[in-house]
Amino acid sequence: MIKVTVLYPNTPDARFDMKYYVTHHMPMVRDKCAGACHSIAAESGLAGGDPGSKAPYIAIGHLTFDSVEAFQKAFGPHAAEIMADIPNYTNTQPTIQISEISL
Amino acid sequence: MIKVTVLYPNTPDARFDMKYYVTHHMPMVRDKCAGACHSIAAESGLAGGDPGSKAPYIAIGHLTFDSVEAFQKAFGPHAAEIMADIPNYTNTQPTIQISEISL
Numbered sequence: 001m002i003k004v005t006v007l008y009p010n011t012p013d014a015r016f017d018m019k020y021y022v023t024h025h026m027p028m029v030r031d032k033c034a035g036a037c038h039s040i041a042a043e044s045g046l047a048g049g050d051p052g053s054k055a056p057y058i059a060i061g062h063l064t065f066d067s068v069e070a071f072q073k074a075f076g077p078h079a080a081e082i083m084a085d086i087p088n089y090t091n092t093q094p095t096i097q098i099s100e101i102s103l
Numbered sequence: 104m105i106k107v108t109v110l111y112p113n114t115p116d117a118r119f120d121m122k123y124y125v126t127h128h129m130p131m132v133r134d135k136c137a138g139a140c141h142s143i144a145a146e147s148g149l150a151g152g153d154p155g156s157k158a159p160y161i162a163i164g165h166l167t168f169d170s171v172e173a174f175q176k177a178f179g180p181h182a183a184e185i186m187a188d189i190p191n192y193t194n195t196q197p198t199i200q201i202s203e204i205s206l
Binding site for chain 1: 146159
């Protein structure tokens with residue numbers, strides 16, 4: 001099983017509409033990848049590890065798939081439409097991490 | 104519910120022993136925080152979002168707690184011992200993110 005993690009940097013002028021993200025964007029991605037995307041999850045940054053420090057990421061999203069190939073096959077045809085929705089909830093440029101779930 | 108995410112950067116000379124991490128380090132943290140830590144999870148970086156790009160993080164770990172206060176109360180007394188185990192599985196300096204689980 002693999003996880004696609006989308007990390008939105010907590011820049012000084014970062015804007016992120018978590019309500020839109022969890023009620024519209026992430027369910028839309030899951031629906032577009034129906035049959036391939038097993039789960040969606042999202043988190044709001046609260047803090048960093050050092051006392052008083054800011055969270056490195058204002059928000060993080062996670063999607064799970066059977067394999068990288070399954071993700072690419074399901075996501076690819078909808079990529080342009082999904083990316084076009086990003087400005088509706090944030091002005092940040094996300095970093096993408098594809099991982100194998102180890103535990 | 105909050106999630107503590109530990110992100111290990113995928114630097115050119117990064118070393119990470121995932122077997123040690125999932126069989127020793129993460130279970131040890133869970134056991135030290137018994138009663139407060141609800142779950143542990145870990146991922147191995149495979150790739151970034153652009154074709155052929157490296158994963159930004161060589162590994163990511165996750166722990167969930169009821170609240171930031173519950174995490175600090177459970178983790179604090181064992182922090183030195185837990186941190187001292189890090190060189191046993193990696194030569195990287197992790198970034199910490201504390202988040203509220205939103206979805």
